[in-house]
Amino acid sequence: MKNEFQVIAELIEKDKKVLDVGCGDGILMQFLKNNKNTNIRGLEISKSKVQECIAKGLTVIEGNAEKDLKQFPDKSFEYVVLSQTLQAFLNPELVINELLRVGKKAIVTIPNFGYWRVRLHLLIKGTMPITKTLPDEWYNTPNIHMCSIKDFFYFAKSRNIKIFKSLAINNQNVSIVNHSNLTIKNFFADLGIFLIEK
Amino acid sequence: MNAENNIKTFIVKKPLKLDCGKTINEFPIAYETYGSLNKNKDNAILVFHALTGDQFVTGQNPITNKDGWWSYAVGPDKAIDTKKYFVICANVMGGCMGSFGPSHEDPSTGTAFGTNFPVITINDMVNAQYNLLDHFGIDKLFSIAGGSMGGMQVLQFISNFPDKAKTVIPIACTSSHSAQNIAFNELGRQAITADSNWKGGDYSSEDTIPNKGLAVARMAAHITYLSKKGLQEKFGRKLQEREDLKFGFDADFQIESYLRYQGSVFVDRFDANSYLYITRAMDYFDLAKQYKGKLSDAFRATRAKFFIISFTSDWLYPTQENKDIVIALNSIGADVGFVEIESDKGHDSFLLDVPDFLSALKNFLDKSYTEN
Numbered sequence: 001m002k003n004e005f006q007v008i009a010e011l012i013e014k015d016k017k018v019l020d021v022g023c024g025d026g027i028l029m030q031f032l033k034n035n036k037n038t039n040i041r042g043l044e045i046s047k048s049k050v051q052e053c054i055a056k057g058l059t060v061i062e063g064n065a066e067k068d069l070k071q072f073p074d075k076s077f078e079y080v081v082l083s084q085t086l087q088a089f090l091n092p093e094l095v096i097n098e099l100l101r102v103g104k105k106a107i108v109t110i111p112n113f114g115y116w117r118v119r120l121h122l123l124i125k126g127t128m129p130i131t132k133t134l135p136d137e138w139y140n141t142p143n144i145h146m147c148s149i150k151d152f153f154y155f156a157k158s159r160n161i162k163i164f165k166s167l168a169i170n171n172q173n174v175s176i177v178n179h180s181n182l183t184i185k186n187f188f189a190d191l192g193i194f195l196i197e198k
Numbered sequence: 199m200n201a202e203n204n205i206k207t208f209i210v211k212k213p214l215k216l217d218c219g220k221t222i223n224e225f226p227i228a229y230e231t232y233g234s235l236n237k238n239k240d241n242a243i244l245v246f247h248a249l250t251g252d253q254f255v256t257g258q259n260p261i262t263n264k265d266g267w268w269s270y271a272v273g274p275d276k277a278i279d280t281k282k283y284f285v286i287c288a289n290v291m292g293g294c295m296g297s298f299g300p301s302h303e304d305p306s307t308g309t310a311f312g313t314n315f316p317v318i319t320i321n322d323m324v325n326a327q328y329n330l331l332d333h334f335g336i337d338k339l340f341s342i343a344g345g346s347m348g349g350m351q352v353l354q355f356i357s358n359f360p361d362k363a364k365t366v367i368p369i370a371c372t373s374s375h376s377a378q379n380i381a382f383n384e385l386g387r388q389a390i391t392a393d394s395n396w397k398g399g400d401y402s403s404e405d406t407i408p409n410k411g412l413a414v415a416r417m418a419a420h421i422t423y424l425s426k427k428g429l430q431e432k433f434g435r436k437l438q439e440r441e442d443l444k445f446g447f448d449a450d451f452q453i454e455s456y457l458r459y460q461g462s463v464f465v466d467r468f469d470a471n472s473y474l475y476i477t478r479a480m481d482y483f484d485l486a487k488q489y490k491g492k493l494s495d496a497f498r499a500t501r502a503k504f505f506i507i508s509f510t511s512d513w514l515y516p517t518q519e520n521k522d523i524v525i526a527l528n529s530i531g532a533d534v535g536f537v538e539i540e541s542d543k544g545h546d547s548f549l550l551d552v553p554d555f556l557s558a559l560k561n562f563l564d565k566s567y568t569e570n
Binding site for chain 2: 061076
C-alpha cells in the first residue's frame with residue numbers, strides 16, 4: 001500500500017464510520033476494514049473499479065462526488081476521505097463543502113503544484129509539468145484545478161475551515177506542515193495531506 | 199397441464215388478509231428448490247420471479263421444457279451457486295404455475311375464479327411467500343434476490359420482515375411504478391380484454407382462450423424489455439425469408455416475425471387472467487406511499503446489507519429509479535452498494551448472459567457469505 005494511504009490510515013482511529021470518496025480499487029478501504037475495524041463505504045465513478053471493490057467484499061456505490069454526495073445526511077460519517085482527486089473536480093469548493101457537511105472531519109490529499117520539480121519543469125522546459133504524481137499531458141489530464149499546499153492553507157483560512165493536521169510527503173518522508181515552515185514544505189513536498197473540519 | 203405432478207405445492211393454513219380487505223384461507227403456494235439447505239439453515243436464498251416467470255428458476259422447466267428463466271445466474275458454480283446455497287422460488291400469488299390464482303376453482307361456483315379472484319398486490323404476494331420460511335424451518339434467509347417485479351418483491355419483503363434476510367439484492371426495479379410502467383401494463387390489459395374470447399374473464403370452460411389478446415400484450419411488453427440499440431443491431435430492417443417487400447401485412451420484417459413468435463409461444467404457457475392480475479399488482483406498487491411518502495422509512499428497521507444493480511440500457515426501470523432506492527437507504531445510513539452495469543440488452547439484461555452483472559452478483563454473495 002502506498003505511503004499516502006499509511007498516513008491517512010494513521011489519522012483514523014479504530015471502529016469509526018468512514019466514507020472514501022473516489023475509492024478506486026478499494027485498497028485503502030480494505031486496509032481500514034481489516035486493520036481499524038472501520039465501517040467503511042466507498043463512492044467511485046469508474047464501473048470497473050466498482051467491480052474490483054465488490055470482488056473484495058467492499059460496500060461501494062457507483063457515483064460522482066459532485067452529484068452524489070448530497071444523498072448522505074449531515075455528519076453521517078466520522079471521516080470522509082478524498083485522495084488526490086480534489087483537483088479533478090469542476091467545482092472543488094463545492095466538493096470540500098460537501099465533504100465537511102457529510103463528515104465530522106475530512107481528510108483531503110492533494111498533489112502539490114508548488115513542489116520544486118513542478119516549478120522547475122515549467123521554469124526550464126516551459127511546458128506543463130509532468131511528474132510522478134502528475135503523469136498526464138496537459139491535453140489529457142483529468143486535473144483541471146491544481147493547487148499547492150500553500151494555496152490549500154490560504155483557502156482553508158479564507159473559508160474558516162479548521163486544519164487539525166497537515167502533513168507533507170516527499171518520497172517516503174512524512175513531516176508536519178505549520179505556518180512557520182509552510183514555504184519550505186510547499187517547495188519540497190510532492191503531496192499534501194490535510195485533516196480538516198468546519 | 200398434464201405435467202402438474204411436477205409442481206410442488208404446500209397449503210398455507212394461516213389465514214391471510216389481503217390489501218383489498220378480503221381474507222383467504224388454505225391456499226396453495228407452488229415452489230421449487232435447488233441445492234440443499236445446510237445444517238445451520240443459514241444458506242437459503244429466496245428468489246422472486248418477474249411478471250411472466252415462475253418457480254422453475256434454472257435447469258429445464260418441466261412444464262415448458264425450456265431452460266429456467268434465470269439459468270444464466272442460478273446453478274452449480276454460477277453466480278448464485280447451488281452447490282453452496284439453497285435456492286427457493288415460489289410462483290407468485292395470482293400466477294398460473296400452481297399457486298393460488300384466477301385459474302383456480304372457486305368453491306362457491308365450481309368454476310375458475312376468473313375476475314372473481316381478489317385483486318392482489320406485491321405486498322400480498324410477499325406475505326404469502328413468507329410462509330415458505332416456516333415451511334422449511336428457516337429463521338433467517340442468507341439473501342433475497344430478484345429482478346424487475348422480483349426486485350419489487352425483494353423491497354417489500356425486507357420492509358415487511360426486516361430481520362429475515364442478511365443480504366438484499368433488488369435488480370433492475372423500482373420502488374414505485376411510474377406512469378410509463380402503468381401505461382404499458384394497461385396496453386397489455388386492454389389487448390386481453392378486447393379479445394372477444396376473453397368473455398369477461400370467464401373463459402375457462404370454453405374451447406377458446408383469449409390468446410390473440412394475450413399475444414399482443416406480450417408483444418408490446420417484449421419491446422419494453424429490449425433496448426433500441428439492441429433491436430437495431432439484432433434486426434435492423436432485415437427482411438423475413440424474402441428478397442423484397444411484399445406490399446402486404448404479412449411479417450415482412452424479421453422484427454415482426456420475432457414478435458409474433460414471442461406472442462405465440464407465450465400463450466401456451468401463460469394465463470390471460472393471471473396477466474391482468476399480476477400487472478395490476480405491479481401498478482399498485484408504491485412502497486413510499488405505504489410509509490407516508492418516505493421511502494427510507496420502509497428500510498429503517500432492517501440491518502440487512504443491500505446491493506442494488508441497474509443496467510445502462512434499461513429504460514423500463516431506468517438507473518435513476520434504482521438510484522432513488524440507494525438514496526433512500528443512504529439517507530438512513532444503511533449498508534448499501536450500487537452498480538450500474540453496462541449492457542445493450544435493455545431491461546432483459548438481468549436474465550441474460552451479461553458477464554459484468556453475473557460476476558458482481560457472484561462476488562457480492564460469496565464475499566458476504568464468507569463474512570457471515
